[in-house]
Amino acid sequence: MKSHDPIAEWKKAHTKLFAEIKTRHYSPKTLRFYSLWVRKFQLFLKNKPPGDLSSADAKEFLRFLAIRENVSASSQNQAFNALLFFYRYAIKRDFGDQRDNVRAKRRCHIPVAQIDVVLKNLSSPYNLIVKL
DSSP: OOOOOHHHHHHHHHHHHHHHHHHTTOOHHHHHHHHHHHHHHHHHTTTOOGGGOOHHHHHHHHHHHHHTSOOOHHHHHHHHHHHHHIIIIISOOOOOOOTTSOOOOOOOOOOHHHHHHHHHTOOTTHHHHHHO
């Protein structure tokens, strides 16, 4: 019977991830961030062998990031995309339907300073209409 070495399996999976990103000519920055998220995923799963991963593992990790780690919406999206890529191309496993995942909402940015400038430069009666 062959021994199960999860660390060796993860090294192989990381090598495949690197090769797939290089093959698709993704930026070095994408490689760095995708590798980072996959390593965090590996740590979260306590080195569970990549061959045993399911879509539920990804869902649990993304939920952990949203609820326990309280990461930003952009970080959640980056982690999601990294795991999606990892599942599809590095370990060739089904990522499953992740639509019901808990996701952070992007904050709406209101350009207060710019609005003040516009309002100060409007004359009557236009300033009244815009202020309403």
